Amino acid sequence: xxxxxxxxxxxxxxxxxxxxxxxxxxxxxxxxxxxxxxxxxxxxxxxxxxxxxxxxxxxxxxxxxxxxxxxxxxxxxxxxxxxxxxxxxxxxxxxxxxxxxxxxxxxxxxxxxxxxxxxxxxxxxxxxxxxxxxxxxxxxxxxxxxxxxxxxxxxxxxxxxxxxxxxxxxxxxxxxxxxxxxxxxxxxxxxxxxxxxxxxxxxxxxxxxxxxxxxxxxxxxxxxxxxxxxxxxxxxxxxxxxxxxxxxxxxxxxxxxxxxxxxxxxxxxxxxxxxxxxxxxxxxxxxxxxxxxxxxxxxxxxxxxxxxxxxxxxxxxxxxxxxxxxxxxxxxxxxxxxxxxxxxxxxxxxxxxxxxxxxxxxxxxxxxxxxxxxxxxxxxxxxxxxxxxxxxxxxxxxxxxxxxxxxxxxxxxxxxxxxxxxxxxxxx
Amino acid sequence: xxxxxxxxxxxxxxxxxxxxxxxxxxxxxxxxxxxxxxxxxxxxxxxxxxxxxxxxxxxxxxxxxxxxxxxxxxxxxxxxxxxxxxxxxxxxxxxxxxxxxxxxxxxxxxxxxxxxxxxxxxxxxxxxxxxxxxxxxxxxxxxxxxxxxxxxxxxxxxxxxxxxxxxxxxxxxxxxxxxxxxxxxxxxxxxxxxxxxxxxxxxxxxxxxxxxxxxxxxxxxxxxxxxxxxxxxxxxxxxxxxxxxxxxxxxxx
Numbered sequence: 140x141x142x143x144x145x146x147x148x149x150x151x152x153x154x155x156x157x158x159x160x161x162x163x164x165x166x167x168x169x170x171x172x173x174x175x176x177x178x179x180x181x182x183x184x185x186x187x188x189x190x191x192x193x194x195x196x197x198x199x200x201x202x203x204x205x206x207x208x209x210x211x212x213x214x215x216x217x218x219x220x221x222x223x224x225x226x227x228x229x230x231x232x233x234x235x236x237x238x239x240x241x242x243x244x245x246x247x248x249x250x251x252x253x254x255x256x257x258x259x260x261x262x263x264x265x266x267x268x269x270x271x272x273x274x275x276x277x278x279x280x281x282x283x284x285x286x287x288x289x290x291x292x293x294x295x296x297x298x299x300x301x302x303x304x305x306x307x308x309x310x311x312x313x314x315x316x317x318x319x320x321x322x323x324x325x326x327x328x329x330x331x332x333x334x335x336x337x338x339x340x341x342x343x344x345x346x347x348x349x350x351x352x353x354x355x356x357x358x359x360x361x362x363x364x365x366x367x368x369x370x371x372x373x374x375x376x377x378x379x380x381x382x383x384x385x386x387x388x389x390x391x392x393x394x395x396x397x398x399x400x401x402x403x404x405x406x407x408x409x410x411x412x413x414x415x416x417x418x419x420x421x422x423x424x425x426x427x428x429x430x431x432x433x434x435x436x437x438x439x440x441x442x443x444x445x446x447x448x449x450x451x452x453x454x455x456x457x458x459x460x461x462x463x464x465x466x467x468x469x470x471x472x473x474x475x476x477x478x479x480x481x482x483x484x485x486x487x488x489x490x491x492x493x494x495x496x497x498x499x500x501x502x503x504x505x506x507x508x509x510x511x512x513x514x515x516x517x518x519x520x521x522x523x524x525x526x527x528x529x530x531x532x533x534x535x536x537x538x539x540x541x542x543x544x545x546x547x548x549x550x551x552x553x554x555x556x557x558x559x560x561x562x563x564x565x566x567x
Numbered sequence: 568x569x570x571x572x573x574x575x576x577x578x579x580x581x582x583x584x585x586x587x588x589x590x591x592x593x594x595x596x597x598x599x600x601x602x603x604x605x606x607x608x609x610x611x612x613x614x615x616x617x618x619x620x621x622x623x624x625x626x627x628x629x630x631x632x633x634x635x636x637x638x639x640x641x642x643x644x645x646x647x648x649x650x651x652x653x654x655x656x657x658x659x660x661x662x663x664x665x666x667x668x669x670x671x672x673x674x675x676x677x678x679x680x681x682x683x684x685x686x687x688x689x690x691x692x693x694x695x696x697x698x699x700x701x702x703x704x705x706x707x708x709x710x711x712x713x714x715x716x717x718x719x720x721x722x723x724x725x726x727x728x729x730x731x732x733x734x735x736x737x738x739x740x741x742x743x744x745x746x747x748x749x750x751x752x753x754x755x756x757x758x759x760x761x762x763x764x765x766x767x768x769x770x771x772x773x774x775x776x777x778x779x780x781x782x783x784x785x786x787x788x789x790x791x792x793x794x795x796x797x798x799x800x801x802x803x804x805x806x807x808x809x810x811x812x813x814x815x816x817x818x819x820x
Contacts, residue, residue, distance in 0.1 A: 511619075516655040516709075519615050520669035520725060521643035521676065530668065534659025534708075 146176040146274065149200035150310075155226070155280040157246050159253035165260065170277035176270070185268055188454045188486050189425045192394040193368065196308065199340050202280070203309035211302070212362065212555070213330055214547050217295040220283055223302055225311030225341070227281045239291030239323075245282045245314075256284060260316060263346040263374030268429060269398040272372040275312045275344040282314030287323035289350070296326040296358075296545050303333040303341050303367060310340035317346065319353035319381075326356040328548055331371075333363040338393075343371035349381035351405060358548050361389040361397070362555060365422070368394040379405030379434075386543045387414040388552045390559060391422025391451055399428045403437035403465075414443040415536045417556060418451035418483075419563050425454040430472075432465040432498075441472040444536050447483035448563045458490040461498050468498040476506040477535050479563065525567045529560040568593045568764050569614075569634075569733055574625035576613045582623070583609040585789035591733070596765045598775055598800060601786035602808055607768045608652060610786070611737040614766075615649035616642050629733065644676040646732030650722035650739050657709035662721070665709045666691055670728055691728070697757065698724045699750045715742035716751075723754035734758055735766045740774035752777030772800040787813040 151170045156163065179186030179193065186193075205226035220242070221231035227244045234242045248256060264272050283299065301313050319325065329345065341363065347355055363369055369392065375383050389395060401410050416424045430439045445453035453476070461468045476485040489502040509531050517527035533556060540556065543549040569591040576584040583606045591597050601607050613620050614627065616639030627634040629645055637645065657665070670690075671681040682690070692702045698720040710718050719739055726734050736755065740748055755778050758765060767778065775783070775797065783799040784791045785808070793799065793811055 510655075513655050513657050515617055515639065516651065516657070517665070517669075518638070518640040519643055519649055519651075520665075520729065521640055521672040522665075522668050523640055523672060524638075526668060526672070527640075530660050530665070531657070534657060537659040 144178040144180065146173060146178055147195065147197050147200060148174070149197040150274060151277060153278045153280065154202035157281065159246070159248050159250055161250065161253040161257040162245055165257040166277055166279065169273060173273060173277050176273065179270065185427060185456070188452070189394070189396060189423065192423045194394075195340065198308045199310055199338065201309040202278070203303065203305050203311050203339065205280070211300045211330060211332060213298060213551050215298045216547060217298070219298040219300060221300050221302070222313045223304060225280060225313040227283050234297065237291070237293070239288035240293055241286045242297070243284050245284060248284065256316060259318070259348065260314070260346070263348060263376045263400070263402070264344070264372060265400055265429070268427070269372040269400065271342055271370040272344045272398075275314060275342050275372070278310070278312040278342070279314035279344070280312065282316070285315070285317045285325070287319045287325060287353070289320040289322060291320065291323045293325035296328050298328045298330065301329060301331045301341070301343070303335070303339055303363065305333070305335040305337040305339045307337050308339065309337070310342060313341075313343045315345040317348065317355070319347065319349045319355055321350045322352040323350070324354045326358070326545060328358045328360070328545060330360045331363050331369065333367050336364070336366060338366050339368070341367055341369045341371070343369070345371070345373045347373070347375045347383065349375070349377045349383060351379045351381065353378070353381045356384045356544060357386070358543060358545060359385070359387045360548060360552060361387070361395060363392055365392050367392055370394070370396045372398040373400070375401040375410070377401065377403050377405060377408040377410065380407040381405065382409045384411045385413065386539075387426070388540070389414070389416045389424050389426070390555070391416070391418030391424045391453070393423065395424040397426050399426070401429070401439070402431040402433055403439065404433045406434045406436045408434065409438045410440070412439070412441040413539045413542060415539050416443070416445045416453050417559055418446070418453050419448040419559070420451060421449070422451040427456045429458040429460070430470065432459070432461040432468040432470060435464060435466045435468070437465065438469045439471070442539060443474045444476070444539060445474075445485050445487075446477045446479065446532060446535060447485050448479040450480075450482040452484045454485070455487045456490065457488070457502070459492070459500065459502070461493045461495050461500060463494040465495045466497045468495060468500070470498070470500045472502040474504040475535070476504070477532065478506060478508055479532070525561070525564045528564040528567060529557065532560045532563070533557060568630055570628045572626050574613070574627060575623040576609060576620045577623055578609070578620050583789055584613065587625070587789070587791060589784065589791065591764045591766060593764055594761045595782065596759065596767070596778065596780045597782045597784065598767045598769060598780040599784050599786050600769055600772065600800065600803060602813060603770065605786045606789045607786055608737055611649055611735050611768050614735055615639060615647060640672070644673055648726050648729055648731030648734045650719070650726060650734065650736045652738040652741065654710045654718040654722055656711050658711045660709050661705070662707055662709050663688070663691060663705040666705070666725065666728055669725070673729055694724050694727045697727060698754045700724060716744065716747035719743060719747070719751055720754070723751055726758055727754060731763070733764045733766065735768070737768045738770065739767070740769055740771065748774070748777060772804040775800045785811060787811065
């Protein structure tokens with residue numbers, strides 16, 4: 140029998156050594172735990188449909204140099220933080236010096252701050268499910284730490300531009316940790332882009348820790364190039380009466396994986412997760428979400444839409460776990476899917492585990508095609524076939540895109556999606 | 568303008584139209600009446616280009632050009648407009664976006680400049696008032712959650728915006744109360760023009776009190792069995808279809 144594949148030891152060696160000592164120590168400790176980490180195969184349940192798209196090579200283990208021009212498709216009105224090849228570049232970033240809000244790169248932390256962070260990093264995630272967050276833990280370089288003091292409110296969204304610029308094979312490991320104090324508020328936009336044709340791995344971890352009454356809106360746009368293998372994880376911990384809202388828009392590629400894990404740990408916490416995925420050609424996209432209702436009286440509302448064209452493959456796996464003490468939980472999960480061609484594949488799997496008896500938990504998943512009657516109606520008004528197809532396909536996700544609360548992002552997403560579908564239907 | 572010769576059409580192998588002959592000239596208003604299942608809606612759908620129907624023989628020309636060779640969208644651009652019996656709800660596409668896309672597709676076809684959002688908004692508001700539809704409906708999804716009457720008014724609004732050569736109205740009066748019928752009829756009457764023809768398909772003659780046709784045809788069993796002037800409609804109302812040898816259990820109104 141062939142031995143199960145493991146992560147190559149080439150991946151265990153981070154490049155930069157500029158971090159404060161406690162973080163270097165953490166990274167080293169995490170790396171030692173990675174020795175012989177099994178790689179997912181089709182027998183690995185949470186990678187069942189996606190393992191075949193994962194193609195890691197030893198030369199991909201090399202950390203990409205933190206240089207290259209940062210690219211963004213967004214017209215950024217205000218604050219921004221730039222990551223190039225996974226490394227935060229403070230010189231290229233512009234952010235405020237506001238009372239109660241600290242935005243720092245890891246390397247700027249003093250020993251005490253770094254010590255505190257080293258205990259927090261990874262605490263929001265279940266690494267059994269998000270295996271590759273471990274790799275990030277061993278490999279992250281200069282990352283971003285945001286601490287909001289109680290009551291602090293960031294007056295406009297903070298844009299984080301993650302650009303991968305590579306002429307040669309390699310990998311990038313961006314890391315972000317957000318600690319939101321009681322009743323603090325912020326909106327954070329993460330945009331992932333790339334330039335260059337080299338095969339690269341982008342392995343991200345973003346963590347949000349919300350204290351009582353904190354409100355965070357997170358927007359994630361994945362617009363990397365075809366050849367990028369993106370494996371990202373977002374962990375969210377929510378205390379009492381906090382509210383987390385997530386809007387993810389993802390365009391397919393060789394491999395796209397996002398794990399979004401939310402733990403509702405304090406009573407009255409609310410979470411809302413919206414996601415849109417589009418794939419064409421031979422692209423792939425896999426969203427795994429997980430919501431743990433740990434405390435009573437929490438609400439979660441999740442709406443994901445996938446659209447797959449050509450021979451592409453989209454996957455949605457939505458897990459809701461209602462713990463024994465989480466009485467009066469209210470959970471609603473909805474996943475609708477649109478298959479544009481016979482050769483496309485969509486796999487959707489709701490996973491509900493309910494251990495409390497007084498809960499409301501609804502879920503629904505559908506897979507369908509464009510409606511012929513609607514199409515006839517549109518073309519009977521003189522609208523061209525391609526345009527009619529684009530309109531109807533956009534209609535499938537407009538409800539979600541229109542909810543993106545930051546205008547610059549919403550408009551960029553609409554334009555990019557429209558272009559994407561124009562391409563999808565170019566043969567018509 | 569429109570010439571239909573010996574038109575046969577089937578759906579799923581079943582022949583519905585069995586040799587239709589009809590000539591419509593510019594400026595004329597024709598009404599096609601007939602019992603349920605006679606093929607009225609099929610004729611409308613076939614003229615608009617619904618591919619669910621198969622044309623087995625016959626010919627249809629619009630101003631001398633073969634209509635059956637054209638795709639649905641090309642027919643629309645050449646001036647065919649079908650007001651649907653059951654207008655389709657399309658959540659996620661705003662009525663305004665839909666209407667502007669359609670109007671601009673027509674303008675582009677005619678080599679005219681496309682209208683920008685502001686210009687179109689002004690026009691759309693004007694026309695929506697003409698059919699007594701609150702401009703707030705422009706922002707909603709296409710027909711989404713509209714009442715039956717609102718859907719029909721939205722159809723007439725589209726006709727007014729697109730200014731077709733031939734407007735086909737499929738059961739436009741169905742589901743309308745008397746006030747809505749008046750509004751819709753006013754809209755249709757506003758469409759009447761020397762260079763435009765109107766073909767109304769209806770089960771009942773009450774619409775014809777509001778929109779007075781020049782010609783009335785009775786369709787039964789996939790053929791036009793009788794043609795006449797508007798008095799034919801009145802006679803049908805009085806006597807039903809029976810005297811023409813047509814069975815119709817469903818005509819009692």
